[in-house]
Amino acid sequence: MDEIAAQLGISKKTIYQFFTDKDAMVEAVVNMEMHHNEEDCRGFSLSAENAVHEIFLAMDGMQEMLKTMNPQLIHDLEKHHTAAFKRLKQYKYQFLSEIIKENLERGVREEIYRTDLNAELITRHRIESAFMPFNQDAFPQNKFSMNQTSMELGILFLHSICNSKGKKLIEKYLNERQKTVLYEQKTT
Numbered sequence: 148m149d150e151i152a153a154q155l156g157i158s159k160k161t162i163y164q165f166f167t168d169k170d171a172m173v174e175a176v177v178n179m180e181m182h183h184n185e186e187d188c189r190g191f192s193l194s195a196e197n198a199v200h201e202i203f204l205a206m207d208g209m210q211e212m213l214k215t216m217n218p219q220l221i222h223d224l225e226k227h228h229t230a231a232f233k234r235l236k237q238y239k240y241q242f243l244s245e246i247i248k249e250n251l252e253r254g255v256r257e258e259i260y261r262t263d264l265n266a267e268l269i270t271r272h273r274i275e276s277a278f279m280p281f282n283q284d285a286f287p288q289n290k291f292s293m294n295q296t297s298m299e300l301g302i303l304f305l306h307s308i309c310n311s312k313g314k315k316l317i318e319k320y321l322n323e324r325q326k327t328v329l330y331e332q333k334t335t
Contacts, residue, residue, distance in 0.1 A: 177231040181238045188246045198254030199316040206301040213293045221281040239274050247273050259313035276300045
């Protein structure tokens, strides 16, 4: 708490006016991030051209989030802040499950996802694969960046659920992304 107060340029007493302890502060930050993520996910769904585009928008959002996130975050939450970790787990299996299932249903309706998908199984797979970049045993940061891991796993996921029409959309959005990256490299 001393370090946090020093970084903020305030006294510990001021912090304790808002938070009972460090756990309460961590839980508040986790709740704030989950609320922000919910808004983003709903926005992606509303603004996306189709279900594949929605996932690309979500992957872009994840890329932005991972730029500033410590790979040890999930491990540290589980080890040191169990209430916040339990809240995150609840969020994964409630809100994220709901948004993924909605996307799967949308993709089937739009005839860009396979119709033989087991929605519950695929949803759980996607949730777990989305958190895999934090597993430093499987994907050590010195070998794989979290952004690279997240993006590759997202593309693999899309290929596993798309039919041929959906795979054309994957290629379209990958090409658009590549053009954007090349343009940004030229202008910097």
